[in-house]
Amino acid sequence: METFDPKKFVETEIEKTRKSIGNEKVLVAVSGGVDSTTCAVLTHKAIGENLSCVILDDAFMREGEPERVAETLSKPPLKVPMKIVNVQERFLQAMKDLRDAEEKRKVFRETFYQVLGETAKNEGCKILVQGTIRADIMETVGGVKTQHNVLEQMGINPMERFGFKVVEPLVTLFKEQVRMVARHIGLPSEFSERQPFPGPGLSVRVVGEIRRDKLDTLKKATTIAEHDLAQHKPSQYFAVILDNEEASQPSRVLQIQETAARLLNVPSRNVHVKIFRDKATGVEGGKRRYGEIVGIKVQTMDGKLHQTTIQNLVYLQTRIITSNPTVSRVFYAIRDLAEKKPYVVGIRSVQTRDFLTAQVSEIPWTTLDKIAEEIFEQCPNASTVYYDVTPKPPATIEME
Helix, strand or coil: CCCCCHHHHHHHHHHHHHHHHCCCCEEEECCCCHHHHHHHHHHHHHHHHHEEEEEEECCCCCCCHHHHHHHHHHCCCCCCCEEEEECHHHHHHHCCCCCCHHHHHHHHHHHHHHHHHHHHHHHCCCEEECCCCHHHHHHHHCCCCCCCCCCHHHCCCHHHHHCCEEECCCCCCCHHHHHHHHHHCCCCHHHHCCCCCCCCHHHHCECCCCCHHHHHHHHHHHHHHHHHHHHHCCCEEEEEEEECCECCCHHHHHHHHHHHHHHHCCCHHHEEEEEEEEEEEEEECCEEEEEEEEEEEEECCCCCECCCCHHHHHHHHHHHHHHCCCEEEEEEEEEECCCCCCEEEEEEEEECCCCCCEEECCCCHHHHHHHHHHHHHHCCCEEEEEEECCCECCECCCCC
């Protein structure tokens, strides 16, 4: 296999971009992720001032993120011209009342490109440069989940539908190769090493219906989880939120309870199982599988929560999903409040090389405990914090 040479790739891509774009004005939508930021800087090097860069503030970015990204990219040494377009209400209205993950992704994609089409028209651009990478194409075409930035490969003509032609400089690359390119062109490490952030942002980490208070709670939990998990250097790590509502399945709850009690060697009366009403995206045989989320809480004799190795919990997850194939992921309680609140928060942390498969990170309990304690302090409407102990497969890395 030929070694990837970022220097050669950059030289070739800049030349190719100059030839394919000519004197046309170009729009790039930047999220702050390594893919879109690398695209913006590469295109800026190729065509200079004919570039318009926008950040669509769609309500689904992290706390203070649009302003932070715009400030960093617009100052030296990069000096990429940036503009923030506030479209929060438009996205929240478009996705109101939607519960299904795939439906939410499709509505996000449609809204995203409608807004980009209008922005491109306002800026006088007929070309959109975007950071689609190889894994995006593979997952969308393979039927795992609809990546919002995959259009022509799914038979969507962007010129007909939205009024612009799409150019994708990174479409042959995997994530680690994009990082190599980012380092080579001088992106600060906060971009080149930034963990992947989905195009639809936090909307895919709000399981089920998106509401403003639920989203705000997730933003606070995200800040805490990312800050505390960074020291352990996982490949990807974040918080998710779901409604604290259960599906009524007493016989299956009892069966899962007995499985957990046997494998963790605790009395079954100390094991509490929830099958949540809302579902999450999983993957099986390379295809998307929409499945249930099981939450497990195990108490010790003195009422504290039982702690065991992450390996034991991953093994437990395997046994539960093997005997319950409609389950796509298993959560294990880190901390729990006696009073039921509207939401529960999940922490996801994985190790991966190619993002096509992933293992659960072995995060120390001291860190998990600290995260849960801080989330309870900052998020008064959450009553349980779980650790997601499901690898990929059977779960996707993202929740939806």
